[in-house]
Amino acid sequence: MTAVFGAAVLLVVGPFFLSQGAEGGIVSEVAPDGIVVVGDSITARYDDVPGSDRQGWWSMVARHVDAPVETYAQSGSGYLRRGGLCNGTTFDQREKALAGSPSILIIEGGRNDWAVCRDDRVAVASNAEIADAVDRYFDLVDAAMPASTRVLVVGPPWGPLQPIARLRVTPIVERAAERHDFEFVDTTGALSPAHVLDGIHPNRGGSVAIAKRVIAALN
Numbered sequence: 001m002t003a004v005f006g007a008a009v010l011l012v013v014g015p016f017f018l019s020q021g022a023e024g025g026i027v028s029e030v031a032p033d034g035i036v037v038v039g040d041s042i043t044a045r046y047d048d049v050p051g052s053d054r055q056g057w058w059s060m061v062a063r064h065v066d067a068p069v070e071t072y073a074q075s076g077s078g079y080l081r082r083g084g085l086c087n088g089t090t091f092d093q094r095e096k097a098l099a100g101s102p103s104i105l106i107i108e109g110g111r112n113d114w115a116v117c118r119d120d121r122v123a124v125a126s127n128a129e130i131a132d133a134v135d136r137y138f139d140l141v142d143a144a145m146p147a148s149t150r151v152l153v154v155g156p157p158w159g160p161l162q163p164i165a166r167l168r169v170t171p172i173v174e175r176a177a178e179r180h181d182f183e184f185v186d187t188t189g190a191l192s193p194a195h196v197l198d199g200i201h202p203n204r205g206g207s208v209a210i211a212k213r214v215i216a217a218l219n
Contacts, residue, residue: 030218031067031103038097039108040083041075042157042210045201053204058106060211065218067104072097078113079173080125080133086117092137098144105141105149106214107182110134110156110173111200114165130169134176142180152217153177153184157210159191161199185217 037043037058046056050063062069072094077083079091091097091109098105113133116125141151155174158166170188177184187210193199195206202210 030065031062033101033103034068034070035062035065035104035106036097036100036102037069037071037073037106037108038091038094039071039073039106039154040077040112041073041201042111043071043108044073044075046207055204055207057202057207057210057214058108060207061106061214061218064211064215070097070102073108076112078109078111078133079137080113080116080130081122082117086120086122090133090137092133092140098140101146102149104152104218105145106152106154107137107141108154108157110169111158113156113169114162127168127172131172131176134173135179138176138180138182141182151180151182152214153182154210154214155185155187157187157191157202157206159196159198159200159202159206160193183217185213187213 035058039058043056043058045054046059047054048059048062048069049055050059056071058069058071074083074088076085077088077090082088082090091107113130114125115122116129117123145151153173156166156170158170174184190209190213191202191206195202195209197203
């Protein structure tokens with residue numbers, strides 16, 4: 001397991017964010033077959049426009065390594081919880097995300113998995129339900145991805161809301177990543193009160209903070 005903490009991150013990736021999108025930095029040898037991202041609204045709500053307020057963390061990462069990126073993300077979703085108003089998909093229902101052989105697969109999620117959909121309504125999930133869903137998805141990833149694909153699990157990016165749920169969900173995701181020998185990217189503290197729009201979703205500063213953690217892991 002690889003846990004990435006913020007202390008060294010600024011030293012590693014700080015210069016990139018001063019001139020994002022400049023070509024000739026870390027190039028395609030990092031991800032010659034592209035990047036695939038599976039996620040929730042922390043991924044889905046954002047765009048691939050450099051410098052925009054809505055540029056996604058995943059866009060910043062992909063542009064930093066000069067690689068194409070595909071996202072399979074839906075607001076409200078997770079390993080356990082279906083997206084939307086319980087009428088969307090969970091991560092394991094996005095079969096196309098695991099159909100290829102990308103250089104890097106990044107799984108960002110868990111923020112919504114304090115809950116589960118029961119009879120099309122949100123209800124509090126048990127720790128056992130969360131753990132089973134995470135393990136089940138990681139098993140699918142293990143079976144689908146070739147040995148050449150590097151798998152990063154982004155610890156649920158958590159803003160200041162629902163801190164008790166964070167303490168439940170994040171360790172479950174981290175332990176599952178360790179069992180499957182995936183790299184775990186710790187995002188603790190990335191979404192500080194100054195880095196969120198609504199207590200949950202990142203503003204540009206929050207997206208930059210998440211991207212820095214992921215880039216540090218790739219380095």
